[in-house]
Amino acid sequence: MKSNQMNQKVLHLLFILMTCASLVPLLLVFSASFTDEKSLVTNGYTFWPSEWSLGAYRYLFHSSTSILHSYSISLFVTIVGTAVGVLISSMLAYPLSRKDMPLRNLFSFLVFFTMLFNGGLVTTYLVYTNLLEIKNTIWALMIPGLLTNGFFILIFRTFFTMGIPKEVVESAYMDGASEVKIFFRIVLPLSLPVIATIGLMQSINYWNDWFNGLIYVTKPNLFTLQNLLNRMMSDIQFLQTTNLGTSSALSGIQFPTGTLRMAMAVVGLLPIMLAYPFFQRYLVKGLTLGAVKG
Amino acid sequence: MKQHNFRTSLRRLKRYQMLFLLMVPGMAYLIINNYIPMIGILIAFKDYGSATWLFGGDWVGFKNFEFLFKTSDAWVITRNTLLYNGAFIVLNTVLGIAFAIFLNEVRHRFFSRFYQGVILMPFLISMVIVAYIVMAFLNVENGYLNKHILPMLGMETINWYGEPKYWPYILMIVNTWKSIGYGSVLFLAAIIGIDSEYYEAAVLDGATKWQQIRKITIPLIMPTITILTILSVGRIFYSDFGLFYQVPLNSGPLQPTTDVIDTYVYRSLITLGDVGMSSAAGLYQSVVGLVLVLFTNYIVRKKDKDQAIF
Numbered sequence: 001m002k003s004n005q006m007n008q009k010v011l012h013l014l015f016i017l018m019t020c021a022s023l024v025p026l027l028l029v030f031s032a033s034f035t036d037e038k039s040l041v042t043n044g045y046t047f048w049p050s051e052w053s054l055g056a057y058r059y060l061f062h063s064s065t066s067i068l069h070s071y072s073i074s075l076f077v078t079i080v081g082t083a084v085g086v087l088i089s090s091m092l093a094y095p096l097s098r099k100d101m102p103l104r105n106l107f108s109f110l111v112f113f114t115m116l117f118n119g120g121l122v123t124t125y126l127v128y129t130n131l132l133e134i135k136n137t138i139w140a141l142m143i144p145g146l147l148t149n150g151f152f153i154l155i156f157r158t159f160f161t162m163g164i165p166k167e168v169v170e171s172a173y174m175d176g177a178s179e180v181k182i183f184f185r186i187v188l189p190l191s192l193p194v195i196a197t198i199g200l201m202q203s204i205n206y207w208n209d210w211f212n213g214l215i216y217v218t219k220p221n222l223f224t225l226q227n228l229l230n231r232m233m234s235d236i237q238f239l240q241t242t243n244l245g246t247s248s249a250l251s252g253i254q255f256p257t258g259t260l261r262m263a264m265a266v267v268g269l270l271p272i273m274l275a276y277p278f279f280q281r282y283l284v285k286g287l288t289l290g291a292v293k294g
Numbered sequence: 295m296k297q298h299n300f301r302t303s304l305r306r307l308k309r310y311q312m313l314f315l316l317m318v319p320g321m322a323y324l325i326i327n328n329y330i331p332m333i334g335i336l337i338a339f340k341d342y343g344s345a346t347w348l349f350g351g352d353w354v355g356f357k358n359f360e361f362l363f364k365t366s367d368a369w370v371i372t373r374n375t376l377l378y379n380g381a382f383i384v385l386n387t388v389l390g391i392a393f394a395i396f397l398n399e400v401r402h403r404f405f406s407r408f409y410q411g412v413i414l415m416p417f418l419i420s421m422v423i424v425a426y427i428v429m430a431f432l433n434v435e436n437g438y439l440n441k442h443i444l445p446m447l448g449m450e451t452i453n454w455y456g457e458p459k460y461w462p463y464i465l466m467i468v469n470t471w472k473s474i475g476y477g478s479v480l481f482l483a484a485i486i487g488i489d490s491e492y493y494e495a496a497v498l499d500g501a502t503k504w505q506q507i508r509k510i511t512i513p514l515i516m517p518t519i520t521i522l523t524i525l526s527v528g529r530i531f532y533s534d535f536g537l538f539y540q541v542p543l544n545s546g547p548l549q550p551t552t553d554v555i556d557t558y559v560y561r562s563l564i565t566l567g568d569v570g571m572s573s574a575a576g577l578y579q580s581v582v583g584l585v586l587v588l589f590t591n592y593i594v595r596k597k598d599k600d601q602a603i604f
Contacts, residue, residue, distance in 0.1 A: 006399040006503060014396060015409040021471070022413050025427045028438060032430055044441025045430045092320025095313035102307055107317065112604075114324055116528075117584045119331025120576030121559050122569060126337070127330050147323055179312035208420035211535065215564055229422045233429075233543065258436070265426040272418050280411045283418075287476060288483040 026269070033057070033262035040258045056256045056263035066220070066228065067267065073141070074224040078206040081142040086199050089147055090191070093156030094183050097164070108157070111150040125215060140216035141224060145209055152198050155289050159194040160187065197286040200279055207272065229268050232261060338577040342569035358574035367558065371575070375554040378462070378538075379530045382469050387523065389470065390477020391515070395507060397478060398485050410482070414475030421536025428468060428541050455543060458551040465552065468541055469534070484518040485511060517600075524594055524602075528587030531555060531579050555579045 024047075032045045036053035043050055060067060095101050096108050118124075124144070134140040147153065164187055172182050188195070210226035217227065307314075338358055340351035362368050393413065400406035416424075431438045432454035440451040454460060492510045501509070512519075533554040542552040555575060562572035595602035 006396075008401055011396060011400055012405070015400065015405070018393070019409065019412045022415055022475075025416075025431070025471070028430045029427050041436060044436035045433070045438045046442070088320045088323060091316040095310070095317050098313065100310075101313060102310055107321070110321070110324065110329075114328040116587055117332065117580055118328060119333075119335045120573070120580050121556075122563050122573040122576045123331035123334035123337065124327070125563060126334060126569075127326065131330070132326070144327065147320065147327070150324075153320070179310070180316060183316060204418060208418075210420060210422050210540075215560075226420055226422050229426070230540070233422070233425060233540075261426060262430065265423050268423050269419065273415075276415065276418065277411070280407075280414075283414070284410070284479050287479050 029262050029265050029269075033259055033266045035259055037256040037259050053259070056259035059256055059260055060263050060267065066223075067225075067264075069221065070223050070225045070228040073138075073222060074207060074226070077138070077141045077209075077224060078203050081145060081206045082199050082203040084142075085146045085152075085202050086195055089153045089198070090156050090188065090195070091183070093153045094160050094187055096153075097157045097160035098169075099166075111153050114150045115154075121215075128216065135216050136219050136222060138222060141209070141212050141222070142206075144212050144216070145205060148205065152202065155198060156191075156194065158289075159191060163194070164190055194289075197282050197289060200282050201286045204272070204283075225268050229264055232264055335573070335577050335580065337569065338573040340570075342573070354570075358570040359578070362571055362574045362578070367553075368575075368578075370550065371553055371555045371558045374551065375531060375533055375556075378465065378554065379526070379533060381462075381466055382473075383523065383526045383530070385466065385470055386473055386477045386526075387519065389474050391481050391512075391519070393474060393478035394481035394485055395511060397482050410475070410479065412475075414479060416472045417476045419472070421534075421540040424468065424472065424536075425540040425543060428464070429543070432464070455545045456547045458548050461542060461548055461551045465537060465541065469537055472537075480522065481515060481518065484515040488514045520594060520598075524587070524590045527590045529583065530586060531583040533557075535560065 027047055028045055031047055031049055032040060033056055034052055034054065035046070035049035036051035037055055039049060039051040039053075092111070096104055096111065098104065119127075128140065128144060129135045132139075132143075134143060168186060168190075169182055172186055173179070177185070208226060210224070210230050213222070213224050213227035214230060217223065220231075223231065337351060339353055339355060341354045341357070342351050397406050397410055400409065419427075429437070432440075434440060434451070434453050434455065437454070439454070444451055452460070454464075488511065492514070493506055496506050496510060533556045535556040538552055538554045538557045539560065542548045545552075555578075559572045559575045559579070562568045562575065566572075591602050591604060
């Protein structure tokens with residue numbers, strides 16, 4: 001029996017090394033954010049600061065208006081975008097899962113084809129800016145990522161095909177329930193696991209999205225947290241110059257350029273890291289679902 | 295007969311109109327977000343300067359493409375895109391399979407789940423923050439490498455964000471760090487699905503671990519490997535925009551080794567406002583991308599029909 005097992009000690013050693021490789025980069029950012037600004041300039045980034053300081057966080061705290069504002073934009077976009085996205089994808093996927101649906105193959109193909117071919121950034125950009133004129137609106141952060149592509153729809157379709165017994169739908173129809181009612185009252189409640197999984201993936205996409213903000217938004221008051229971070233990378237003074245961030249309490253504090261960046265990165269990382277242990281299982285399930293043929 | 299078919303389908307349509315209703319928002323979205331831009335792709339054959347919206351402008355034939363392919367840009371971005379994504383496909387597949395097998399061997403369930411969770415963590419971090427992390431290591435004045443590692447090795451400091459030659463390695467490391475957990479999750483799911491009887495029989499026959507991996511595990515997860523490879527080869531012309539835009543901090547001197555089709559299209563459109571050039575590059579990407587998916591799927595279909603995607 002023993003020969004059939006890999007050496008457990010070697011395995012654990014390997015994975016402890018992997019764990020370090022995954023986490024150490026985060027640790028560097030984390031400890032830099034607690035370093036004194038002068039010490040960061042002279043001693044560089046270290047895993048253990050020679051001089052600890054809360055200066056960067058103090059600064060963030062005082063200029064918190066713009067950060068809190070960006071947080072709320074991110075939160076709003078994530079929640080509303082995910083809810084609407086999941087609703088629309090499942091509504092589109094359900095009829096496609098019904099074997100008796102007329103034109104089912106045509107519509108399925110139309111969904112599937114969006115995964116094979118797309119118009120690319122230029123024409124999409126022109127449609128959204130010239131046709132829908134969503135530039136510098138909250139919709140710019142939400143609409144372009146709503147269904148991403150046919151992918152989630154196809155996952156929903158597979159689930160509905162496998163997980164919803166035909167007899168249940170048919171008997172409800174015989175009892176006089178309309179197809180819409182069947183969908184909302186019977187199909188959706190039976191599909192909570194897949195809704196949770198796709199909702200999770202969708203919300204991670206929204207929370208981490210900076211691309212739509214980068215191309216469609218120039219107004220600072222619509223910046224998501226990611227866009228604020230992105231902007232601060234190229235323009236660290238941004239927090240200082242934007243009128244959202246100015247506060248009289250800051251005038252006396254020296255602007256902590258390097259550590260402030262890292263503190264911002266920590267602030268951006270924290271929500272997902274804290275929530276991660278709770279959703280890890282669903283995430284793993286969601287990622288695997290995506291790889292299943294369907 | 296035809297008449298009859300038509301009438302029954304009309305009756306069926308009536309019963310199913312509610313289901314059609316459910317599809318309206320989603321289909322409307324796909325039309326706006328996907329199909330109109332697909333038609334709009336024709337602007338690659340137009341002089342956009344004279345028009346203000348998607349369907350305006352004078353036809354100029356292949357002029358935009360001529361401009362694109364006359365410069366060395368087209369060659370550089372194509373080469374970079376193919377080499378990077380090719381390397382990523384190989385690295386992610388090989389390492390993904392290796393770590394899936396290792397994870398599967400960890401006997402303690404708690405630990406295998408814990409390890410999986412940790413190596414998957416970088417996958418959740420947005421590229422903006424990844425760029426911050428990389429900068430903490432590579433910053434010229436006080437980054438960890440220049441301040442601590444290189445002096446320790448007695449080497450000169452390096453201007454990381456100005457020297458293109460290091461970036462293929464940097465980007466490969468960053469990409470592997472970020473996506474190795476994802477790959478191992480996918481392959482682990484396939485490995486868990488393998489019937490344990492195969493292994494029990496192999497052990498009775500005295501097969502070593504290595505033989506079991508080579509003769510049982512790999513062949514049985516081959517369908518998953520094939521599908522994932524088709525999907526990634528089909529997308530080999532598309533890059534992870536964030537990796538190539540955020541991580542090198544959009545640095546100009548790095549472009550010879552960090553510019554890919556996606557960053558080129560973005561820069562031409564947003565920074566330079568050159569719709570003609572960027573749409574030509576975008577169309578080039580979309581068409582070659584489509585051909586690649588169809589081609590890889592065709593090859594797989596020829597070898598083994600069951601493993602093809604469509």
